[in-house]
Amino acid sequence: MMNQQFIRGIKLHKEKLGLEPYVAGLAVLKDLDSLELEKPVTFFIGENGTGKSTLLEAIAVGYGFNPEGGSKNFNFSSWETHSNLNQYITIVKGIRQPKDGFFLRAESFYNVATEVDRLGNIESYGGRSLHEQSHGESFMSLIINRFWGNGIYILDEPEAALSPSRQMALLCRIHDLVKQGSQFIIATHSPILMAYPDADIYLADQDRKITLTGYKETEHYKLTRDFINRPEQMLSYLFEE
DSSP states (O other): OOOOOSEEEEEEOHHHHTTOHHHHTOGGGTTOSEEEOOSSEEEEEEOTTSSHHHHHHHHHHHHTOOTTOBOTTOOOOSOOOOOSGGGGEEEEEOSSOOSEEEEEEGGGHHHHHHHHHHHTOGGGGTSSOGGGSOHHHHHHHHHHHHOOSSEEEEEESGGGGOOHHHHHHHHHHHHHHHHTTOEEEEEOOOTTGGGOTTOEEEEEETTEEEEEOOGGGSHHHHHHHHHHHOHHHHHHHHTOO
16 A cells, blocks of 8 residues: 555665764664654654654654744744754655644743744634643643644654643544544653554664564553552562662
């Protein structure tokens, strides 16, 4: 079956990447030449520092989104902290054109909320300033009201502000939007989110190249399962002197 996603994959120009030691040293780029995104939902997972968020950011910026987040018509900049990895990748686009899109990153969401207020466009976000809601409420308000479907949505650690029940609500919203022809690319640590059925999960590991991984093979799933099933034993092991 032909790949029908808006972003079908990425290609890395490694011959130029050597000029950027920090970016070239990221674990997520180890032995990476290209990566296909074949499913409506793709997850990037891995320990902090492996570069999954940097890769996600490069995909978003390479596709035309503002580095700090927002839709494609957001062009504000409060602090230049993004890497230049986007200059060394090519986005392989599909034949379909999205009717909507949004780049949501937890660490700069405050800046996006401020820009929404400045633009005076709160009606598209539920009719209430995102700053007047709790962090989790504002995340969900944006996703429910502003994600309109048939779009490309790139999310960096969306679970950061969400309780477990809200993460489950997000799963439901993702599913509704996928049924409306949307594509999601998500960097996450959440075993709840990465349980989305038939998603591709790419693991960035410090010791080996990025690999496609089964949900129940992820450390996130295994550690969470073991902790919930045996909390006393796990705590005893963790606190052992």
